[in-house]
Amino acid sequence: MDKKISQELTSFIKKSPTAFHAVNNLKQLLKENDYEELLEGKRWEIEAGKRYFISRNNSSIIALNIGNKLDQYSFNVAASHSDSPTFKIKENAEIEIKGKYTQLNTEGYGGMLCATWFDRPLSIAGRVLIQDDNSYITKLLNIDRDLVLIPNVAIHMNRTVNDGYSYNKQIDMLPLFGGSDTKAGDLKKLVAQELGVNVDDIYGTDLYLYNRMEPSIWGANEEFISSPQLDDLQCAYASLQGFLNRFNNKSINVYACFDNEEVGSGTKQGADSTFLYDVLKRVNNALGKTEEDYYRALASSFMLSADNAHALHPNHPEKTDINNCVYLNEGVVIKSHAGQKYTSDALSIAVFKGLCKQAKVPVQFFANRSDSLGGSTLGNIAMAHVSMNSVDIGLPQLAMHSSYETAGIKDTYYMIKVMEEFFNSHFEETSTHELKVTK
Numbered sequence: 001m002d003k004k005i006s007q008e009l010t011s012f013i014k015k016s017p018t019a020f021h022a023v024n025n026l027k028q029l030l031k032e033n034d035y036e037e038l039l040e041g042k043r044w045e046i047e048a049g050k051r052y053f054i055s056r057n058n059s060s061i062i063a064l065n066i067g068n069k070l071d072q073y074s075f076n077v078a079a080s081h082s083d084s085p086t087f088k089i090k091e092n093a094e095i096e097i098k099g100k101y102t103q104l105n106t107e108g109y110g111g112m113l114c115a116t117w118f119d120r121p122l123s124i125a126g127r128v129l130i131q132d133d134n135s136y137i138t139k140l141l142n143i144d145r146d147l148v149l150i151p152n153v154a155i156h157m158n159r160t161v162n163d164g165y166s167y168n169k170q171i172d173m174l175p176l177f178g179g180s181d182t183k184a185g186d187l188k189k190l191v192a193q194e195l196g197v198n199v200d201d202i203y204g205t206d207l208y209l210y211n212r213m214e215p216s217i218w219g220a221n222e223e224f225i226s227s228p229q230l231d232d233l234q235c236a237y238a239s240l241q242g243f244l245n246r247f248n249n250k251s252i253n254v255y256a257c258f259d260n261e262e263v264g265s266g267t268k269q270g271a272d273s274t275f276l277y278d279v280l281k282r283v284n285n286a287l288g289k290t291e292e293d294y295y296r297a298l299a300s301s302f303m304l305s306a307d308n309a310h311a312l313h314p315n316h317p318e319k320t321d322i323n324n325c326v327y328l329n330e331g332v333v334i335k336s337h338a339g340q341k342y343t344s345d346a347l348s349i350a351v352f353k354g355l356c357k358q359a360k361v362p363v364q365f366f367a368n369r370s371d372s373l374g375g376s377t378l379g380n381i382a383m384a385h386v387s388m389n390s391v392d393i394g395l396p397q398l399a400m401h402s403s404y405e406t407a408g409i410k411d412t413y414y415m416i417k418v419m420e421e422f423f424n425s426h427f428e429e430t431s432t433h434e435l436k437v438t439k
Helices: 002-014 019-032 186-195 230-245 275-286 291-300 346-359 379-383 411-423
Strands: 051-056 060-066 074-081 086-097 101-109 122-132 135-142 176-178 202-211 216-218 224-227 251-258 302-306 332-335 363-366 389-394 396-398 405-408 426-431 434-438
Touching: 002 216, 002 224, 002 230, 002 411, 019 051, 019 060, 019 122, 019 135, 019 230, 019 251, 060 230, 060 275, 074 230, 074 275, 074 291, 074 411, 074 426, 086 186, 122 186, 135 186, 135 202, 176 186, 186 202, 230 251, 230 302, 230 396, 230 405, 230 411, 251 275, 275 291, 291 426, 302 346, 302 379, 302 411, 332 346, 332 411, 346 363, 346 389, 346 411, 346 434, 379 389, 405 411
Parallel strands: 074 251, 074 302, 302 389, 332 363
Antiparallel strands: 051 060, 060 251, 086 101, 086 202, 101 176, 122 135, 122 202, 216 224, 224 405, 332 389, 396 405, 426 434
């Protein structure tokens, strides 16, 4: 079972080299399960007992499974993100080097481990905007072959590289695209050829590098999985599987996958936008509920902010807290932080522990060392716009923000099971000291 789920996960990741592709593949899974697409620019006709989804920018998506006994309803929200650190190709891309090489001009997107991008097959994917009469149409691009590579400098020319090296993204990280026969404009010609359009019809692009190394299941007992983009497509995929598998008549189940978490979420489609608020408020109104009903629902609602967590590193156990550290294949992680980089508190932790117990899923606890700064995620950012009880969770992994990350083969299954339990539950604030969880 664990291996099968991991193979399904890596198949999803291989088809999702960018956030645009990930959201398109999430859409297809939702459509296969009878979810109807709503457009933000159109009037919403929504009925209790039905299923819907909305995307924004083609890189973020929110899906809704609406109960039909909504007298005292709540929103059950699971949120993850669709983007990963990579390199974005600039508009004027080609750089000629002495008439013999052509590089591509790129800039970093997110906080990547630069060294992991060298000397491996890369390609280009993203979205392209095509003008058709008075319309601008989005087309997804994935040049499905080994196309570019970022070559290392030989040790003979950089003798101290193994003593520590600071990579300059404008110098060290530019990919090699072609030889002396390659000229300015050839990338756009290649894009046009791949899409079957004229170069002059291309009016905009968001193009990124991606790692083409095949995902791998490995280890003495095949207990590990390595792949690009485990952070955060592992949580995005597992959350959706749990969402599709369960339902509660008294709740509105919500699946959210936001773009731009890796660069702070401050975009129209990020967790720091009004996207979640807009959707929940419009659903409330379309169902004939009042503003009072909406705020009552939020008071009983619950969010699982699902983004991967740092596992203890076998070479560097000193990098993690002495007893709030987590391990691959030992369960879903609850993340806490006194400075509120994570949303978890005593109430939300207690509720999530109860869900894990009901689902028979092991749970682990992560906190950063008190003398080092950790990362943040989307939960507390989203909660600034739509406030509800929330816990930050994730799956343990090694080499976060590498172009090739590692996780445990059992943990995707654990996340699916607890997500099923969550989406099968109903939450209700019954007093200032109590949050009741029922089926």
